[in-house]
Amino acid sequence: xxxxxxxxxxxxxxxxxxxxxxxxxxxxxxxxxxxxxxxxxxxxxxxxxxxxxxxxxxxxxxxxxxxxxxxxxxxxxxxxxxxxxxxxxxxxxxxxxxxxxxxxxxxxxxxxxxxxxxxxxxxxxxxxxxxxxxxxxxxxxxxxxxxxxxxxxxxxxxxxxxxxxxxxxxxxxxxxxxxxxxxxxxxxxxxxxxxxxxxxxxxxxxxxxxxxxxxxxxxxxxxxxxxxxxxxxxxxxxxxxxxxxxxxxxxxxxxxxx
Amino acid sequence: xxxxxxxxxxxxxxxxxxxxxxxxxxxxxxxxxxxxxxxxxxxxxxxxxxxxxxxxxxxxxxxxxxxxxxxxxxxxxxxxxxxxxxxxxxxxxxxxxxxxxxxxxxxxxxxxxxxxxxxxxxxxxxxxxxxxxxxxxxxxxxxxxxxxxxxxxxxxxxxxxxxxxxxxxxxxxxxxxxxxxxxxxxxxxxxxxxxxxxxxxxxxxxxxxxxxxxxxxxxxxxxxxxxxxxxxxxxxxxxxxxxxxxxxxxxxxxxxxxxxxxxxxxxx
Numbered sequence: 001x002x003x004x005x006x007x008x009x010x011x012x013x014x015x016x017x018x019x020x021x022x023x024x025x026x027x028x029x030x031x032x033x034x035x036x037x038x039x040x041x042x043x044x045x046x047x048x049x050x051x052x053x054x055x056x057x058x059x060x061x062x063x064x065x066x067x068x069x070x071x072x073x074x075x076x077x078x079x080x081x082x083x084x085x086x087x088x089x090x091x092x093x094x095x096x097x098x099x100x101x102x103x104x105x106x107x108x109x110x111x112x113x114x115x116x117x118x119x120x121x122x123x124x125x126x127x128x129x130x131x132x133x134x135x136x137x138x139x140x141x142x143x144x145x146x147x148x149x150x151x152x153x154x155x156x157x158x159x160x161x162x163x164x165x166x167x168x169x170x171x172x173x174x175x176x177x178x179x180x181x182x183x184x185x186x187x188x189x190x191x192x193x194x195x196x197x198x199x200x201x202x203x204x205x206x207x208x209x210x211x212x213x214x215x216x217x218x219x220x221x222x223x224x225x226x227x228x229x230x231x232x233x234x235x236x237x238x239x240x241x242x243x244x245x246x247x248x249x250x251x252x253x254x255x256x257x258x
Numbered sequence: 259x260x261x262x263x264x265x266x267x268x269x270x271x272x273x274x275x276x277x278x279x280x281x282x283x284x285x286x287x288x289x290x291x292x293x294x295x296x297x298x299x300x301x302x303x304x305x306x307x308x309x310x311x312x313x314x315x316x317x318x319x320x321x322x323x324x325x326x327x328x329x330x331x332x333x334x335x336x337x338x339x340x341x342x343x344x345x346x347x348x349x350x351x352x353x354x355x356x357x358x359x360x361x362x363x364x365x366x367x368x369x370x371x372x373x374x375x376x377x378x379x380x381x382x383x384x385x386x387x388x389x390x391x392x393x394x395x396x397x398x399x400x401x402x403x404x405x406x407x408x409x410x411x412x413x414x415x416x417x418x419x420x421x422x423x424x425x426x427x428x429x430x431x432x433x434x435x436x437x438x439x440x441x442x443x444x445x446x447x448x449x450x451x452x453x454x455x456x457x458x459x460x461x462x463x464x465x466x467x468x469x470x471x472x473x474x475x476x477x478x479x480x481x482x483x484x485x486x487x488x489x490x491x492x493x494x495x496x497x498x499x500x501x502x503x504x505x506x507x508x509x510x511x512x513x514x515x516x517x518x519x520x521x522x523x524x525x526x
Contacts, residue, residue: 056431080432086425090447090522100433103443151433 002029003187004053004155009062011048021212022048026062028206028215030155030187037190037198037205039246041254045213046191050157053189054080066155079153081161085144087132093119093143094128100151111150118146122176138169145177149184156181156188162197174201174230195246199239200230205246209253217249312494317501320494334502337468337479340396341510344403345464349457351404352411359412360419360441377413381406382470394475402471407460414459418452419445454518461510465503 011023022045030036038046051057053064055071055078064071066078077100087096097115101107116128122142132140141161148156158177162170178201181188192198198205203226205219222242225233233239294314300306301313308316324330359366385402392398426444427435435443472481480499487495 051428054432056428078432080429082425082428084425086423086429088426088444088447090450099429099443103430103433103435103439157432 003032003034003067004189005029005063005065006049006053007063007065009049009052009059009064011045011052011057011059023052023059024212024214026213026215028218030189032187033185034204035181035188035190035202037192037202038208039192039195039198039205039250040208040213041210041250042193043213044208044210046208047159048213050080050159050189050191053155054078054157056080076154077151079148079151079156081144081148081156081158083160084164085132085137085140087140087143087147089132092129092131093124093135096132096143097128097147097150099147104151115146115150118149119143121180122146136169137165138173141165141169141173142176145173145180149180154187156186158188158190160192161190163192163194170197171231177201178230195243195250196234197230199225199242199246200233207246207249207253216253219246219249309491310493312497316494317497321498321501324498330498330502333478333480333483333499334506336396337472337481337503338506340399340471340479341403341464341468341506343400344468345407345460345510347400348404348407348464348467349411349453349460352408352456352460353415353453355408355412356415356419357441357446359416360445361437366416373409373413376409381409382467385470385474388471389475399468399471399476399479403464403467406467407456407463410463411456411460414456415449415453418449422448451522454514454522457514457517458511461507461514465507469503 006029007027009023009026010021013020013022026045026049028036038049040046048057052059053066053071058072066074066076087093088099091099094112094115095102097119098107098112101111119125119128122145124139124142124146127135127139127143132143135143141164144161161177162173165173174197180186190198190201199221203221205221206215207217207219208214209216219242222238224238225236225242228236297311298314301308301311301316321330359369382402384405388401388405389398392401422445426448427440430440430444468479469481469484472479473485476482480503483499484496487493487499
């Protein structure tokens with residue numbers, strides 16, 4: 001059963017002198033608990049899709065349904081993780097984590113305890129009273145993850161959340177996010193331009209092409225890879241063959257545009 | 259063993275830092291002493307006209323006598339009060355106006371040409387009109403001190419609001435924050451460093467406004483003393499007022515710096 005559905009979504013960006021079609025007739029659906037990656041060159045509208053799904057931006061035409069309700073009527077929380085952590089430097093780690101609940105006005109002791117527990121779960125102990133400046137990049141992104149999870153979102157939107165990290169931290173965080181999302185049975189959409197990351201983490205990969213952003217092909221990740229940890233997927237014998245297929249598709253798109 | 263060597267190197271480093279600090283301080287003190295020494299000497303030996311340029315000893319004597327009879331305390335108090343009030347009002351109104359501009363894009367577009375004109379206009383030229391409108395007294399002078407910094411504060415703070423990384427807002431919006439909540443929890447606090455830097459500029463500006471205001475109309479205050487001393491050719495009085503202004507302006511600036519350190523411990 002489809003949980004999140006995009007139907008013929010089209011989006012334009014307008015400037016004073018011109019307009020660009022960022023998305024052209026995008027339709028896909030995501031099942032509950034599924035992990036889908038959007039893969040494509042920069043400028044293909046991947047991030048635009050996330051902004052529309054999160055309700056921050058309104059598409060020019062088409063429908064976005066979450067649990068059969070239009071996205072702006074839906075009460076279900078959506079979590080958004082950006083490329084950088086965007087922790088508020090003047091707030092303590094705990095206050096940063098509790099940002100969502102503070103906005104929604106439902107901070108209580110129980111939630112604070114949950115925040116501490118989640119921080120421990122991602123391997124951050126005794127940092128709740130520190131400020132973001134004293135944490136490393138990987139730690140900060142983990143805090144951002146906790147900040148996203150604390151509101152118990154039904155859908156997680158991950159906008160290249162690992163791309164600003166060094167390689168080692170990135171691999172570790174991929175595993176952590178994968179484990180957490182599976183443990184809490186979350187639905188997620190990951191935007192990335194890293195083929196390996198897309199294969200390692202997701203159940204399905206939607207390859208996009210640019211000008212205007214549209215879906216060029218969808219790949220199902222082999223079942224054997226889906227339940228492995230991202231780190232182990234990269235070593236799996238089946239990894240290379242799907243990598244090659246995705247690579248070919250991306251290259252084909254690029255050849256057309258160049 | 260090597261630990262001891264490291265410690266020794268560190269001690270050496272600390273020593274050289276201390277040494278550097280001492281040298282800088284000695285030079286600073288030397289310049290001050292030379293300036294006043296030369297001034298005194300030049301005045302005594304008639305290299306400069308002592309009637310026009312006075313001398314440090316005369317200025318100090320004057321300050322002592324004026325402070326002991328209490329008259330100088332009143333003048334200083336009046337000017338300080340006016341400046342502080344002008345500074346606070348100007349800064350607060352500027353920040354408020356900037357926030358209003360941020361809250362409505364249309365309002366900011368409408369206000370734009372007026373802000374440009376008001377900013378380009380030399381505010382002290384408005385002095386006579388302000389005095390006519392608000393009467394010859396404290397109110398006018400405080401208004402001068404405030405008006406001189408309102409527009410520039412508005413423009414700088416508003417620009418600061420707009421330069422706050424939009425992704426902070428994106429994070430908040432994804433939690434369903436309203437525009438007001440975005441302002442309160444991201445835009446305003448992220449802009450604090452900019453506001454503090456306008457505070458520093460405004461300290462100087464309010465002094466300009468208040469002193470010019472006192473030039474135009476007043477019976478007390480340091481600006482009044484300068485004009486009065488000029489008219490009766492008592493330049494010791496002018497110099498004394500100038501020195502007091504320099505001291506208090508510097509103190510105000512330092513206080514703002516302290517506030518800065520205290521407010522923005524964690525903004526970067």
